[in-house]
Amino acid sequence: MRRRDRAPQRSRRQPTASSKRRGRPARPLPLRSTHGSPHPLCTPAHKGSPALCRVGHASKNGRVAAAWRGGTPLEETTVSVPISLTVNGKAVTVNVDQRTLLVQLIREHLQLTGTHVGCDTAQCGACTVHLNGRAVKSCSMLAVQAQGAEITTIEGLATKNGELHPMQAAFRECHGLQCGFCTPGMVMSAVNLLKDKPGASEAEIREGLEGNICRCTGYHNIVRAIQHCQSGKAGAAA
Ligand code: FES
Ligand code: FES
Incomplete structure (x- = not known):
């Protein structure tokens, strides 16, 4: 057969789109859940690496990705539970997904x-x-674990007529x-610290606040404020 009678063949140097795709790994499913805002059941350990996740993350087209390599995709289910608790002196009952964190409830x-x-x-x-x-x-406990509890948030420290708590004033x-940004948590921890140790030394105050991080690094004045509150003079000028 003469060369020009043969069926036209595609040049090996110009693969089609499908042949290009054949040898490549499949493109990962787009994940709706970004790991900057993790799924409530995800462990912190796989942050930034959804492939390590044991929880199925829903993709945009509604399918659930088998995100844990070698694992079975898990369907996400929502189980709503009623939570009754007292927040800042007010009784509340809310229905929340059982995976809701206490901070999300608040x-x-x-x-x-x-x-x-x-x-x-x-x-x-x-x-x-x-x-x-x-x-x-x-952020480290589920809302269901607070069932029946009394919660006080930063909003509940001041009196009803707007008078600041001495720690807030300090x-x-x-x-x-x-x-x-850190202040509500600092104030709540500081109130708890002085409740346990009213006469805490500077070293004890610093140690007592080790679970609170100030990204502005303003620790010196935070410690001074707690000492000012200890002195009983906070709020006197108001
Ligand atoms: S947000 Fe809870 S400890 Fe940082
Ligand atoms: S994080 Fe800014 S004041 Fe502490």
Whole structure:
């Protein structure tokens, strides 16, 4: 057969789009859940690496990605549970997904946004609230664990007529804040600290605040504010 009678062949140097795709690894499914804002059931360990996740993340087209290599994709299910608790002296009952964190209940369901979220991995203390009189990091527990509890947030420290708690007044008078992001958690931890140790030394105050991080690094004035509150003079000038 003469060369020109043969069926035209594609040049090996110009592969088609499908042949180009054949040898490549499949493109990963787009994930709706970004790991800057992790799924409530995800562990912090796989942050930034969705492929290590044991939880199926829903893709944009509704399918669930088998995100854990070698694992079975898990369907995401929502189980709503009623939670009754007292927040800042007010009884509340809300229905939340059982995976809801306490901080999500406080901020998103009760709209008490004075409680901040800095890390959501129990490191920065920005989410500190009082649970039955003890300071807790509300990002590190589920809302269902607070069933029946008494919660106090930063909004509940001041009196109803707007008079600041002495610790809040001390922070204001000693300039114990810069951007203010850490301040609600700092104040809640400081109140708890002086409740346990009213005469805490400077070293004990610094040690007592080790679970609270100030990204503005204004620790010196924060410690001064707590000492000012200890002196009983906070709020006297107001
Ligand atoms: S947000 Fe809870 S400790 Fe950082
Ligand atoms: S005042 Fe800015 S983080 Fe503490």
